[in-house]
Amino acid sequence: MIIEKHKQWIMTKYSKLLKAIERSKNIELVERSDTEFTNLVKKLVDKATREILGINPCKVIIRKMKTRWTSCSPKGTITINVLAKYLPTHLISYIIYHEICHIIEAKHNKEFRTCTKKYYPNYKILEKELMLYEIKIGLYSLFDANKTATTYLIT
Numbered sequence: 208m209i210i211e212k213h214k215q216w217i218m219t220k221y222s223k224l225l226k227a228i229e230r231s232k233n234i235e236l237v238e239r240s241d242t243e244f245t246n247l248v249k250k251l252v253d254k255a256t257r258e259i260l261g262i263n264p265c266k267v268i269i270r271k272m273k274t275r276w277t278s279c280s281p282k283g284t285i286t287i288n289v290l291a292k293y294l295p296t297h298l299i300s301y302i303i304y305h306e307i308c309h310i311i312e313a314k315h316n317k318e319f320r321t322c323t324k325k326y327y328p329n330y331k332i333l334e335k336e337l338m339l340y341e342i343k344i345g346l347y348s349l350f351d352a353n354k355t356a357t358t359y360l361i362t
């Protein structure tokens with residue numbers, strides 16, 4: 208049976224998720240005003256766009272999104288989830304760099320990873336940390352066992 212075959216995999220995922228839920232209880236959400244958050248996002252998008260693409264900053268929109276931290280339109284408009292204001296600065300920076308690397312490469316393939324690794328060689332650690340905030344904030348979809356928090360939210 209398919210379930211039997213994947214039982215071990217499911218149990219491993221499940222136990223990792225339970226551990227992450229437990230750890231997420233101990234993290235503190237960052238307190239910053241909307242103005243502080245907007246200014247920080249603009250500064251980071253400006254920096255990431257210049258470093259990665261070597262061009263002037265993309266247009267930025269900040270709004271509430273249910274399942275994502277960031278998204279990017281084909282015209283290069285970056286949308287940032289307003290809930291990212293609760294993240295520490297290094298994670299806000301990471302999700303912005305991740306998204307701007309998508310302007311170069313849409314898929315999470317080798318070329319894309321080369322881009323993110325250049326700026327964040329420790330991206331795996333950051334994605335685990337991000338997952339704790341996703342759980343804490345309530346963005347993480349517990350029902351989507353096939354996807355990690357990151358592939359689900361940072362698209």
Ligand SMILES: [Zn+2]
Pocket residue numbers: 305309315361362
């Ligand atoms: Zn992505």
